[in-house]
Every structure is written in structure tokens, then in C-alpha cells.
Amino acid sequence: MSTLKEIAKELDVSVSTISRVVNNREYVHPKTRKKVREGIEKFNYVPNQVARSLKKMATKTIGILVPDISENFFSQIIKGIDDILGEHKYSIILADSNESAKKEEKYLKLLYQNRIDALVLATVASEYSAIDLYFENNIPVIFIDNIPHIERDIDCVILNNSKASVIAINHLIANGNKRIAIITGNPKETTGLERLEGYKKALQQNRIPIDRDLIKFGNYKENTGYSCAKELLSNIDKHPFTALYVGSEKMTYGAIKAIQEHGLKIPEDISIVGFDVHDKSGLINPGITTIRQPEKSIGNIVADLIVKRIYEKKQQRKQNKKSVLKASVLRQRIVLEPILEIRDTSK
Amino acid sequence: MSTLKEIAKELDVSVSTISRVVNNREYVHPKTRKKVREGIEKFNYVPNQVARSLKKMATKTIGILVPDISENFFSQIIKGIDDILGEHKYSIILADSNESAKKEEKYLKLLYQNRIDALVLATVASEYSAIDLYFENNIPVIFIDNIPHIERDIDCVILNNSKASVIAINHLIANGNKRIAIITGNPKETTGLERLEGYKKALQQNRIPIDRDLIKFGNYKENTGYSCAKELLSNIDKHPFTALYVGSEKMTYGAIKAIQEHGLKIPEDISIVGFDVHDKSGLINPGITTIRQPEKSIGNIVADLIVKRIYEKKQQRKQNKKSVLKASVLRQRIVLEPILEIRDTSK
DNA sequence: GTGAAAGCGCTAACAC
DNA sequence: GTGTTAGCGCTTTCAC
Numbered sequence: 001m002s003t004l005k006e007i008a009k010e011l012d013v014s015v016s017t018i019s020r021v022v023n024n025r026e027y028v029h030p031k032t033r034k035k036v037r038e039g040i041e042k043f044n045y046v047p048n049q050v051a052r053s054l055k056k057m058a059t060k061t062i063g064i065l066v067p068d069i070s071e072n073f074f075s076q077i078i079k080g081i082d083d084i085l086g087e088h089k090y091s092i093i094l095a096d097s098n099e100s101a102k103k104e105e106k107y108l109k110l111l112y113q114n115r116i117d118a119l120v121l122a123t124v125a126s127e128y129s130a131i132d133l134y135f136e137n138n139i140p141v142i143f144i145d146n147i148p149h150i151e152r153d154i155d156c157v158i159l160n161n162s163k164a165s166v167i168a169i170n171h172l173i174a175n176g177n178k179r180i181a182i183i184t185g186n187p188k189e190t191t192g193l194e195r196l197e198g199y200k201k202a203l204q205q206n207r208i209p210i211d212r213d214l215i216k217f218g219n220y221k222e223n224t225g226y227s228c229a230k231e232l233l234s235n236i237d238k239h240p241f242t243a244l245y246v247g248s249e250k251m252t253y254g255a256i257k258a259i260q261e262h263g264l265k266i267p268e269d270i271s272i273v274g275f276d277v278h279d280k281s282g283l284i285n286p287g288i289t290t291i292r293q294p295e296k297s298i299g300n301i302v303a304d305l306i307v308k309r310i311y312e313k314k315q316q317r318k319q320n321k322k323s324v325l326k327a328s329v330l331r332q333r334i335v336l337e338p339i340l341e342i343r344d345t346s347k
Numbered sequence: 348m349s350t351l352k353e354i355a356k357e358l359d360v361s362v363s364t365i366s367r368v369v370n371n372r373e374y375v376h377p378k379t380r381k382k383v384r385e386g387i388e389k390f391n392y393v394p395n396q397v398a399r400s401l402k403k404m405a406t407k408t409i410g411i412l413v414p415d416i417s418e419n420f421f422s423q424i425i426k427g428i429d430d431i432l433g434e435h436k437y438s439i440i441l442a443d444s445n446e447s448a449k450k451e452e453k454y455l456k457l458l459y460q461n462r463i464d465a466l467v468l469a470t471v472a473s474e475y476s477a478i479d480l481y482f483e484n485n486i487p488v489i490f491i492d493n494i495p496h497i498e499r500d501i502d503c504v505i506l507n508n509s510k511a512s513v514i515a516i517n518h519l520i521a522n523g524n525k526r527i528a529i530i531t532g533n534p535k536e537t538t539g540l541e542r543l544e545g546y547k548k549a550l551q552q553n554r555i556p557i558d559r560d561l562i563k564f565g566n567y568k569e570n571t572g573y574s575c576a577k578e579l580l581s582n583i584d585k586h587p588f589t590a591l592y593v594g595s596e597k598m599t600y601g602a603i604k605a606i607q608e609h610g611l612k613i614p615e616d617i618s619i620v621g622f623d624v625h626d627k628s629g630l631i632n633p634g635i636t637t638i639r640q641p642e643k644s645i646g647n648i649v650a651d652l653i654v655k656r657i658y659e660k661k662q663q664r665k666q667n668k669k670s671v672l673k674a675s676v677l678r679q680r681i682v683l684e685p686i687l688e689i690r691d692t693s694k
Numbered sequence: 695g696t697g698a699a700a701g702c703g704c705t706a707a708c709a710c
Numbered sequence: 711g712t713g714t715t716a717g718c719g720c721t722t723t724c725a726c
Contacts, residue, residue: 003703014713019705027711046480049460050400051703054718059397061440061461070422078416082443086454091461093408094441096429107433113396114408114438133393253628281600284630350719361697366721374695398719401702698725709714 002043011039022047053115058314061091062306063111066122066145067099072278073249073295074122077144080299081120081306088307090117101125108133118306123148126188140309142302147190153331155309157302161191164291164338165198166205168245168273171289171340173206175347177243177271181214183228183255184247192217195247195275213239218251225251229258243271243346252277252288256345272345287343294336301334349390358386369394400462405661408438409653410458413469413492414446419625420596420642421469424491427646428467428653435654437464448472455480465653470495473535487656489649494537500678502656504649508538511638511685512545513552515592515620518636518687520553522694524590524618528561530575530602531594539564542594542622560586565598572598576605590618590693599624599635603692619692634690641683648681 004015004022011018013032020028021036022045028036039045053059062085066074082092093114095107101124108130111119119134122145134141135152143156165182172180182199185192196215203210213235218224225246232241244259246252252274256266264270266286277290312329351369355362360379367375368383369392375383386392400406409432413421429439440461442454448471455477458466466481469492481488482499490503512529519527529546532539543562550557560582565571572593579588591606593599599621603613611617613633624637659676 017712029711046460048462048703050397050462053397054401055704070419072417075417075422079443091440091457093438096426110438113393115395115397253630281631283600284628285632364696376695395719402720
């Protein structure tokens with residue numbers, strides 16, 4: 001394991017000269033530069049990022065904390081982030097909260113301890129404390145998917161959830177459906193709430209009365225999609241419906257199973273529009289009509305925003321040194337457009 | 348942002364005392380300990396891992412480098428690793444090589460620069476150079492999935508790929524199939540080669556002649572599964588087969604599509620056994636019989652092995668200080684048992 | 695039981 | 711164009 005000091009001694013130059021070469025700084029004689037380059041090659045020198053980080057008060061590392069990396073939605077976003085940040089030589093520290101607010105809290109602290117330069121967070125918590133560490137210490141946080149209920153300006157890159165529902169419901173209405181049920185997420189989370197609001201809005205715009213008995217709340221997992229659909233089906237005589245809009249991938253699968261078990265045909269008896277359904281196999285039959293999010297774009301946009309925020313912070317530090325007033329930073333709420341993928345389950 | 352020094356000044360004790368409290372060392376007066384604890388709380392002190400890492404020459408960080416985190420196989424392994432290493436307060440630096448040897452090389456260097464304590468690698472490369480950095484500097488590397496062709500003792504946690512094939516083929520034979528085709532991966536990679544060898548072995552044990560025209564090589568992606576199956580089908584008159592064994596999830600999907608397009612029924616005309624097929628939806632019909640790997644266990648075992656290797660290294664360092672001979676470390680090759688999940692595509 | 699101080703590997707300000 | 715050195719925040723040895 002070689003260090004600057006060792007190489008300096010070996011080549012009979014100072015550490016600062018080598019540092020200059022390594023970091024491509026000017027003011028190094030071409031001859032010296034060449035000699036140093038060869039030395040670095042020879043001794044297989046790789047700079048120690050830990051030492052650099054300590055000195056520069058920046059780690060070239062960002063944290064990503066999501067509820068479940070095995071969900072396609074999140075893994076695609078991570079790939080989108082990695083694509084761009086990898087180019088900038090940033091590393092990603094990944095943490096999986098496993099849908100647990102407690103674990104989220106734990107990882108928030110661990111990531112802070114690692115002094116990440118920025119955090120990307122898909123939160124599952126409803127109360128917040130560890131996140132304050134980031135705000136207090138001016139570490140950029142970008143929220144994705146779900147945004148927290150805190151009175152504070154935040155950066156986020158999210159879907160226009162309300163519009164997603166409007167598109168889904170209008171599609172169903174255009175195909176002749178008038179009685180449309182919904183299974184959405186917890187309305188305490190922004191995703192669940194906004195998707196419900198879009199549903200109501202679309203119905204109202206089409207002068208279709210809202211039937212409270214056609215609205216069910218699940219927790220994004222398959223079993224609640226199944227049980228909510230069961231409930232709807234058990235009341236189908238009193239509260240009939242010909243279409244069902246489901247607010248997550250797993251709940252969609254659960255709902256489809258419930259409908260099939262109930263002996264109804266999709267889409268002949270019930271049309272379905274799902275959310276975030278990724279059929280990697282392309283073999284699910286009938287193909288599921290679904291709202292999709294542009295995950296790769298989300299990731300890319302998040303990464304660009306991170307780069308921007310970190311750059312601003314650097315500028316700010318320089319300014320502070322010259323004791324100029326701190327520029328106030330405008331947080332951004334970036335809202336992306338949903339995509340409707342029409343397949344066989346809607347007519 | 349508070350540091351030991353600042354808190355020390357504030358509480359009128361020395362930095363070493365605070366360090367002792369933070370790290371739960373002995374020899375601190377209970378009264379002092381209490382005072383310091385309160386100060387830490389009050390100032391929201393969180394130790395700086397970067398400084399710690401520099402001092403301790405260990406970062407409490409491990410690298411995971413895989414070809415594609417959006418593949419269920421890898422994301423489940425990562426979760427399995429995280430489950431255990433999170434408990435040990437290790438953080439995971441994740442990198443996605445996107446199936447590119449060049450990117451793998453780049454990330455190998457970036458991870459080394461971060462001075463990770465250990466590396467988990469699912470390699471896609473056939474030539475190696477950056478990995479030597481790890482061996483030369485005695486950084487534990489655990490290989491998963493695919494193992495490299497290097498003459499060196501390595502740690503790895505892999506599937507018994509040959510046995511997986513034997514199980515798959517025996518299952519097909521037991522169901523009356525005698526003419527069995529295979530689409531496997533690149534035989535230059537251990538996974539592709541071993542799966543092929545198991546196939547041949549099972550046929551020989553059952554006294555079924557090997558027909559070279561029933562053996563095709565893909566690259567794990569869907570389109571090669573499709574095209575290999577097409578080739579097999581175009582020769583089905585001269586080289587008939589009633590069953591097909593496919594060596595990856597995506598190739599399985601491709602092959603099924605080719606067979607369906609050809610107008611043949613699964614399993615009536617052709618039985619299928621796939622590999623690593625994860626049907627999260629549970630809606631693929633007919634359900635695909637497949638070989639599965641115990642991903643969570645792989646992750647857990649990898650994590651345990653990492654903890655062990657890092658511990659040994661620490662011991663070794665202590666020993667070296669007392670100038671005792673370095674104990675040679677035995678590398679481990681841990682081979683796990685495949686699982687056969689029987690569904691509808693095989694009979 | 696507590697404090698002072700060296701030093702981990704690097705960058706950057708300053709001196710020459 | 712190059713070298714010297716302070717110091718980033720921490721742990722740990724040694725002295726008291």
C-alpha cells in the first residue's frame with residue numbers, strides 16, 4: 001500500500017508535487033510530471049479517498065435510502081442515478097429500510113456518520129427526527145416517490161400522481177366504464193392521497209358520482225390488494241363496478257387474483273389499470289394496462305440535482321470565506337409526467 | 348457540525364475522555380461519563396467516520412459490484428448481505444457494472460480508492476487487472492455467481508451448477524422426456540460451463556446419447572434465448588426434442604415466446620425447465636418450472652464470511668505487531684444446493 | 695481516571 | 711516550478 005509520502009521519498013520530490021500531478025494541477029514541469037506519472041504507475045499508487053475526504057470536508061459519496069431495492073421501481077432509479085454520478089466519480093452508499101421506519105431512522109444516522117455529501121430518500125416514516133441532522137448541517141436531501149409532511153422547503157423529484165389517476169380513469173371512462181373502483185395506498189402518504197384525489201377529480205370532471213364504497217385503502221403489498229378486491233367483490237351487487245384502478249404493482253397482482261378467483265373475466269367483466277407494473281417476462285396474460293413512471297429519468301434528474309446542489313454548496317463556502325452574504329438556495333419540486341401503457345386488461 | 352474538540356472545550360474535559368465515552372471504553376469516572384453523555388446529546392454529536400477510518404485504517408464499508416442490480420437474483424443477495432452487515436454497522440457501497448467489463452474495471456478502482464474493507468464481486472470480465480489491487484493489498488474478495496479463471500485461491504459462495512442441471516434433467520427424464528435440448532450461457536464462464544456439464548452428466552447417467560445439435564449457447568439475455576430456441580425449432584424434424592432446459596431467467600422468457608410463436612404447446616409438446624425464474628406476479632400461465640438459488644442465504648453467508656475475514660485480518664495485524672509469524676488464511680469455496688420449483692411447464 | 699500529543703494520508707496556503 | 715507545513719477529526723500511547 002503506497003502513500004504520497006513513500007512515493008515522494010522514492011522519486012526524490014515533495015508530496016505536494018505529486019499531489020499536483022495526481023490532481024492535474026498546473027505549475028509542474030513537464031519533465032517532473034513525466035517522472036511522477038511513471039512513479040505512480042510503477043508503485044500502483046491509488047489516492048486514499050478517506051484522507052482526501054477528511055481534508056476536503058467532502059466524501060464524494062452519496063447515500064440512497066429506499067424501502068426495498070428489489071422493487072423494480074427503485075432499482076431502476078438507482079441505476080439512473082449511478083449512470084450519472086459514476087461519471088462524476090461519486091460512489092453510492094446504499095441502504096434498504098425494508099419498509100421499516102425504525103430501520104430508516106437507523107440508516108439515516110449511519111449514513112450521516114459516513115458524512116455523505118447528499119442523500120436520496122424514499123421515506124416510509126411519518127415522524128421525523130434523524131433527518132433533521134441533514135437539514136441542520138446543510139446536507140442536500142432529495143426526496144423521491146413519497147414526500148414527508150414537514151413544513152420546510154424540500155427538493156424532490158416525484159410523479160404527478162394526481163394526473164396519473166386522471167389519465168387512468170379517463171382511459172377507463174373512454175372505454176365505456178362508468179362505475180370505477182379504486183384501491184389506493186395509505187392517504188397519510190402523499191402518494192396514496194394524491195392518487196385518490198386524481199381519481200375523484202377525473203370522476204367529477206366526467207360528472208360521475210363518487211361512491212365511497214368503491215374506494216379502498218391498502219398498504220402497497222399484495223395481500224391488501226387481494227383483500228380490498230375481495231371486499232369490493234363481496235359488495236358488487238349493491239355497489240357494482242366494471243373497472244378497477246389499483247395504486248401499486250403488488251396490489252394489482254393481488255387484485256387480479258381475487259377477481260379471477262371470484263370467477264370474473266378480465267377485461268370482459270372487470271377492466272383493470274395497475275400502477276408501476278413491470279412485467280419483465282412479457283408473459284403475463286392478459287397483459288396488464290398500467291401507469292408507469294419514467295424511472296431512469298427520475299434517477300438522472302435526481303443525480304443532476306445532486307451535482308447542482310453540491311456545486312452550489314462549494315460556491316457558498318468560497319463566498320463565505322470572503323465574508324459575502326450567503327445566497328439563499330431555492331429548493332426544487334420536480335414533477336414528472338406519468339405514462340399510460342395500454343395492454344389487455346382494460347377495454 | 349460538532350467535533351470532539353469543540354465538545355471537549357465546552358465540557359472542559361479532554362478529547363480523549365470523550366472518545367473513551369463514545370467508544371464505551373473503561374476507565375472513565377461514572378460522573379464524567381454522565382456529563383459527557385449529556386453533552387453529546389445536547390450538541391447532537393455524531394462521530395466522523397471519515398476521520399475514524401483514516402486513523403484506524405479501516406472504513407467499516409464494503410463494496411458490492413454486480414452486473415445488474417435490477418435482477419432479482421442480485422437484489423435479493425444484496426438484501427441478504429445488508430441484513431447482516433447492517434447489524435455490524437457496516438455500510439455498503441454499491442456499483443452496477445451494467446454487464447460491462449470496462450465499467451467493472453472502472454468501479455473496481457473507484458471502490459479501491461474508497462478503501463473498502465472487503466469486496467463482493469459478481470464478475471463479467473474474462474481478463475483481470477484491477478482486481479490484483481485487492482489481492483496485493485490483502486483486501487478480502489468474495490466472488491459470487493460467476494468465478495474467474497485465475498490461478499489463485501479465492502473465497503466464493505456459489506451454486507452447485509452442475510447438480511442444478513442434473514436435478515433439472517432428471518426431473519424431465521422422470522416425466523418421460525428422452526430428447527432434451529439445452530440453452531446455456533457462455534462456456535467460458537463457469538456458470539455456463541458447469542450447467543452444460545451437469546446436463547451431459549445427467550444424460551449419460553440415464554444412457555441417453557448426447558446430440559450436439561440440441562446444445563445452444565446464449566448470453567443470458569432474452570433475445571438469445573429466443574434465437575437459440577428458434578434454431579432448435581427449425582431443426583426439430585431432424586433433431587427432435589420434447590423438452591428444453593434454459594440456463595437463465597431472461598433466456599427462458601425468450602425461449603417460451605419462440606415456442607409459442609412456433610405454434611407448439613407448453614408443456615404438451617415441449618416441456619420447459621428454466622433457471623432463476625422469479626415470477627413476482629404469480630400470474631405467468633403456465634407457471635414456469637425452474638431451478639432457483641437460495642439468494643437470501645447466499646447473501647447471509649457472504650456477509651458472515653466477510654465479517655470473519657475482516658476479523659482475521661485484524662487479528663493478523665495484532666500478531667504482526669508482536670512479530671509473530673503470519674498465519675496463512677484458508678480460502679473457502681462455499682457451494683450451495685439448487686432448488687427445483689416444479690410448476691406447469693414440465694411434465 | 696484523565697490529559698497531551700503524535701500521526702493516519704492528503705490538500706492547500708505559503709515560502710522560496 | 712517546487713518544497714514545507716498546518717491541519718482535517720479521530721484513536722491511542724504514554725505520562726501523570
